Amino acid sequence: MAHDTTHDHDLSPGGAHSHHILPQGTIFLVFGALMTLMVITIGAAFLVPEPLHSNTFFMQTLAIGIAVIKAYLVVTYFMGVKMATRLVKIFAIGGFVWFFTLFIMFADYLTRPYEPVPGWENVPSSALPRATVKDPE
Amino acid sequence: MSATLIEQGTQEPGFKRNYLNTDHTIKSWLLTVDHKRIGVLYLIAVTFFFFLGSIAAAMIRYELTSPHGILLSSEVYNKTFSAHGILMVFQFLVVAIPAVLGNFLLPIMIGARDMAFPRLNLLSWYMFMVGGSLILLSFAMGGVDAGWTFYVPLSTISQTQISICLVGIFITGFSSIFTAVNFIATIHKMRAPGMTWFRLPLYVWSHYSTALVILLGTPVVAITLFLVVVERTFGFGVFSAELGGDPVLFQHLFWFYSHPAVYIMILPAFGVISEIITCFSRRPIFGYKFIAFSSLAIAFLGFLVWGHHMFISSQSVFQGVIFSLISFILAVPSAIKVFNWTATMYKGSVHFSTPMLYALGFLGLFIIGGLTGLFLASLDTDVHLTGTYFIVAHFHYVMVGGTILAYLGGIHFWWPKMFGRTYSETWGRLSAIVIFAGFNITFFPQFMVGYLGMPRRYHYYYTEPSWQFYHILSTAGSTVLGVGFLMPAIYLTYSLFKGKPCGPNPWGAKGLEWEHCDSPPITENFAEPILVMDNVYNYDPAADSAKYENEEVDMLGGRS
Amino acid sequence: MAHAHPAHEGPEVYFQYESLDQQQESYTLGMWAFLVTEVMFFGALFLIYTLYRMKFHEDFFLAHEQLNWKMGGLNTVILLTSSMTVALAVHFAQKGKKAAQLTCLGVTLLCAFGFLVVKTWEYGAKGDHHLYPNWTFSYGHEEGKEHKVKSFWDDTLPQALHIEKKEMHGNPERAKLFFSIYFTLTGLHGLHVVIGIIAITSLMILIWRNSSLITDYVPTELVGLYWHFVDLVWIFLYPLLYLIPR
Structure with a gap:
């Protein structure tokens, strides 16, 4: 957060809201x-x-x-993001950017087919190794 | 406010207006927009829910003293641990520190008259109560047996009152979203002139990070739980494996919020601990910026580690490796905080008063909780340990040992500020020690029995009768812990009526809430406009300790 | 409620604020913070959609042919128009033209109801085709399933509008999955439209009665932000649900 000034709106002259109007x-x-x-x-x-x-x-x-x-x-x-303060811009952009963190879940679904477990190359790729282990007894 | 100031002179001498005695009617409390009163309303509410959750915990512990079970049938046992988890997580831990202490202190600490949206603040309290009532209603109608995690397909096929409970959690979730919106707008826009970001108390930084996590995470779990309700009510099948859907997707979405929820619980605790340790060490906090930014780092990284709850849930091994790695990285910012707190105490003038004892207890328990978390973040040890009592002990060390100790420490620290009266220091210290001891006796045996293989959520273990020793030890400890929790409830309530009135700054602490604000504060917090000139935490170990010992109200005892 | 600046002319500054600018910016920031949560709220659903679309693309394509892209397109036009009128309402609110502002809000309200009417038509048609993804769901072209009763939604209106019924192809279970997602997404979006209608109606009544709660353009702007967000969701829903490429 680069907002060191407490009220960065103080930079604009008070009462002049006309520049907000689209x-x-x-x-x-x-x-x-x-x-x-x-x-x-x-x-x-x-x-x-x-x-x-x-x-x-x-x-x-x-x-x-x-x-x-x-x-x-x-x-x-x-x-009105174009005319909004920098802070509102950050929040507006941040919200849409953060949405993409959800897509980290695809790392799971896209890599499920190739379980890189050494020694289990011949097992069908979709099966989990555990499911095919024979009971040692 | 101006009317209040004028009246002040006309009252009998010694009478001071504050937020508590401006009005005594029930209506004035239920329709208040004063952030301090809302904080007190939350205090009452979360104490109530904590009490109910503790009863469930006591039943669980009593049941486990015998390998065959003695009190509950299996169905009722499932409902009991579900009730314990749901009440404690959603109705206590997530809200406790932000909603009680955060609501009360945040505007005062930044020099504002109130939150940015006072009416929204009151609305979120009402939503919290409606959500809590629905959850309790679902328990009264027969209970919920899917645990607090509500994994599908169990939660979609279970015949218990899950839908009502989930709607309640949904509403509680939106209550905390509104609180977070309020915090963010308040911290960004309501700071007094001169209160720059790096003059903010670390408490405010940690609440800012918490608010961000709530804002970005809670809606995801809200929609996920909503989908379960829809699946139960209308028969839609988004997570249904019969239709080709993926039940593991529910776990992904659930933990996308619920792992960050751990940080919603612990980050405000970090803020409280930062305040207490710097005050009772009489030293400026060591590494202010590191602690501040480590809060943000935890908030950010906390979103990228949810998969470590799913190492054995058939997520891909590749993603498991990534999540394991990030989980290890996440230990770094937490460790930075712990090192900075200990460094703050070094060469400080440490007072072992009640809040400090709670804070020190927090440090010890949080370190154990955090380090055992690393065992669980390792892929291979996790396969052995997950789903056992080891994990139960781990998260209780973080949540109870971390959050609740910090919450109690914060309550004890700011109690004189909130109600203008001091509590018995002797009883306070005793309770801190009893809770610390009781907590360790309760949960340390659970590490051991968990390592031996005791699964969580089971109440029969007659195949391994030797585990009974650990369980009895744990139950005994929980009794001590329960006594420890009752003690503050009694002597704090007592102090409300009989406690010695205190001045604005009984601890000799720094910060707007101590130096510019009465105890209890007046309705709009400050009699005069605030202009912040000093840096935060400008303690001086030599000078301040001397001044402190000459204080009129000596609550703290001698120096170490 | 106590006021720090009771003598202030024009827009009211509430007691907790120092200045009008601070108040207005706080409200805008708060609304945006809330919209961030809304993005994540719908975001999770879009994620679920994307995941299953990738996995069952062919079946989703076949199932989506049951949706009527013309109706979806009509709703897109309606929502875009309402978005414009809300933007105009904010414009007039800032200029203090009350009559024009109320007119624009009224048109928005009409659009919102229009959207719901079209949506109801679509939902009704889905019900007649047994496409609700619950126990009544039945997908395919068996002989016995043909409905005997002539229905307004299913026969009269479509014939009047020259809309032909599509054959049902593809895996019925995946189709049920598709319709689960379709109804959840559009249902939640519809719920947001209903909330928007409540918000706009309340706003209009308050403005109409010169309520003391409305002292400047900010309430209109906040409702506008919310309504634009509803529009925004639909902008993505329309191509994703109604225009799935083969």
Whole structure:
């Protein structure tokens, strides 16, 4: 945390809140962009030509990419992060970044197929070694 | 507030307005937005839940004195340890220090008149009570037998009142989220002029870290438990193996919160210990920035180690190795704190008064709890030890030996501030010693019997009658521990009415709450606006100890 | 409640704050902190979705054909519009134009109800197809399962709108898993919409009655932040649930 000043808002002259207001034109512009992007999302889902259309990775990346752009527009303009204090920016960005720590769980699911246990190479990869050990007696 | 100040002069001499005597009606307590009163409400509530959880613990210990069981049927035994775990974890440990001491002290320590959102603060107390009532309702309707961890598929097929209990935990979870939102806004925005980040007491740093963990972790467990409720109620099957779902995913999501929850419990304790040790050693804390940033490091790393609860839950070996490694790394910031506390005492002027005895007890027990944690973080020893009484002893050393001792130490430290009266120092020291002794007699044998193979959550062990010795020892210790917990309850309650009134700073401590604030504080904390000029903890071992011995209210006894 | 600055003109500063700026920034920060928890709240569900999607991609694709992308698209339009009107409401609140602010909030409220109506239609159709993932769930194309009773949701309305029914393909158990996730995600999102409706309605009543609780634009902004978040979730839900690529 780099906030050494207690009230960093004191830097701005008091009462001058007008700079917080999002202009009407910007709101309509962002709305137009959002609607266009939505049309692109739907259009892409049906109209992308064939070699690409059956490429799941490409199609999914495209759809999520557009959704991320839409989310960016909503967060930046509609939710006013662009005009907010640095602290609010940190929290807004931090929340979305922290979401990805959940995906550490994939380290489990992606590495389950290759249990690197020496001596058990011939056991089917999906079975846990313990499950196949014969009772020593 | 201004009205209060004017009235002050017109009252009979010696009468001082404070937050306790401004109004005496029940309504004024139940609708209060004063953070101090809310802290007191929480104090009453968590004491109640702690009492109920202790009864369950006593039943468990009594049952285990015989290898064949003497008191409870197997079903009731399952419900008893579940009730103990649920009440103690969700209704006591997670909230105890932040909600009681944190609510009371945080605004005072940073020089604010109240929390940023006083009404939200009151709402979170009500949500806490509603959640707790639902949990108790589920016990009254027949109980819950899935343990406090609610692993699926047991929790989805169990015929007990799990849904109600989970809804209660869900509501309690959102109560702590609201408290955390309040803490974060308060610490960021409500600091008095001059109160920079590095002038904050370490108590505030640790509560900030705690609030971050609550904010980032609790919603995950809330949604996970919600999914279990949905699966039980509507038959959805997100974790159901029949549909191809993965029950281990529940454990992943559950521990994603519930391991950081351990740090929700212990981080505020670290804050309390930092305050007590520096005060009773009369030295500035050693390595302020290291302790402050190690709190944040613990909060961050605490999120990356949940898998060490799942070494034998068929998660991949690869991930087990990673989690084991990070768990070892996590020991570093905890160790930094312990070393800094001991270094603070070195060449200090140490007073063995009640809060300090609790803090020293904390140090000893936390070291044992932390180091046995390293055994459990090692992949291969964990295979032997997990699911045994070794793990039970380990987490009780951290949670009871760590959190509860720090909580009691904090209560004893700030009791004169909260209620303006002092308790009996003799009884206080005696209780600290009895609790320390009773705790060790209770839980040290559990390490041994756990190592020998006694599984947790079992109440029959007639195949190994030799274990009875350890269990009887443990039960005897728990009786001592129970007496130790009753003692503060009695003499602290007594002190509320008969205790000697004390001045604003009976310990000769530093900090806004001692130096600029009455005991008990007035409704909006400070009579005058606060401007912070000094650094935190500017104790001087030589000068302050002399001054301290001349104090009018001598609660502490002599120097060491 | 005591006030430190009772003589202050204009927006009220509550007793615990020193200045209006401090108060407004605290509220905004608090709301964002809460939204962080909301991100994690839905985040866990998105994680579950991603995991099972990766594992059972083919079955999820086949099951998702039962969803109606046109209805989802309509709801996207509705929510984006409502997001814009909330942004406008905040804009007018900051400028102190009460009538325009109330109009914008009213349009938002209409959109919210519109969203719920469309959602109800979708849920009703799922019920008629036995797609609730509970004991009534039945997935496949056996002969005996054809429903005999003509239903408004299932027959009349779809025929009027020229929506054809899709054959059910794929593994029924995985389909049940998909619909479990679908109903949990959209159900929780719907719950957030309902909470949003309550919040917007309360806000409108308070503004309408010149309540002492509303002294500046901040309450509108906080409700707006919440509503944008609801929109944000849907922005991701729509492509993930309704437009799964093959």
